[in-house]
Amino acid sequence: MVTVAAQNFFIEAQPYALEFDPAATALIVIDMQRDFVEPGGFGEMLGNDVSLLRGAIAPTIQVLKAARETGLFVLHTREGHVPDLSDAPPSKLARGKLETGIGDEGPMGRILVRGEEGHDIIPELAPIDGEPVIDKPGKGAFYATDLGDILQARNIATLIVCGVTTEVCVHTTVREANDRGYECLVLEDCVGSYFPEFQRVALEMIKAQGGIFGWVGTSSAAISALQSAASVAA
Numbered sequence: 001m002v003t004v005a006a007q008n009f010f011i012e013a014q015p016y017a018l019e020f021d022p023a024a025t026a027l028i029v030i031d032m033q034r035d036f037v038e039p040g041g042f043g044e045m046l047g048n049d050v051s052l053l054r055g056a057i058a059p060t061i062q063v064l065k066a067a068r069e070t071g072l073f074v075l076h077t078r079e080g081h082v083p084d085l086s087d088a089p090p091s092k093l094a095r096g097k098l099e100t101g102i103g104d105e106g107p108m109g110r111i112l113v114r115g116e117e118g119h120d121i122i123p124e125l126a127p128i129d130g131e132p133v134i135d136k137p138g139k140g141a142f143y144a145t146d147l148g149d150i151l152q153a154r155n156i157a158t159l160i161v162c163g164v165t166t167e168v169c170v171h172t173t174v175r176e177a178n179d180r181g182y183e184c185l186v187l188e189d190c191v192g193s194y195f196p197e198f199q200r201v202a203l204e205m206i207k208a209q210g211g212i213f214g215w216v217g218t219s220s221a222a223i224s225a226l227q228s229a230a231s232v233a234a
Ligand code: C5J
Pocket: 030, 031, 036, 079, 139, 164, 165, 166, 168, 169, 170
């Protein structure tokens, strides 16, 4: 791993290239949990085809590798609740009138409950030592978490965002981050939705109107920018 220098680089993106300082940039991987990506979890209980999310895994592995090699700060999030569900609003528990819903026993343990198998990040994208894992009860990663404090302590200004689902937890987090002054780049092939139309429109919404709440790019553009930063720092 190299130590990143305080110097600016560009990532090709839409609506225009995003200037970033690797020392002030973090990669955040949102909710790549078994509950969303594997059969038998929350995603499937909602009636979704979870295989639709799996396309985001391979490019995210490559982005994670490049980020780690560049010395970028990497964080992960997980959506879930404490075992007594006291951090889950009754409205969330009731939503969908599910036969098997949040807190109920499923094939990977209790659905969306911390400490259960389904709540784990998938092994392909497992965090390594030093990478914070933010446990969040909501869709946004800033709500009821210490994410804001962690980012501030490191003077982070830019977030590169991967994860699921594009129109729910990725969107909510990016909107929260944008309102707090962060510049967010969402990597289109590293985010996934159960609904192809939502994927397309959610990405359009981010970059529309001059980048109303962020940028959209690709894993290959991000990796090549990170590699340039790593080669300068080496
Ligand atoms: C959802 C998420 N879709 N991580 N959560 O309920 O997007």
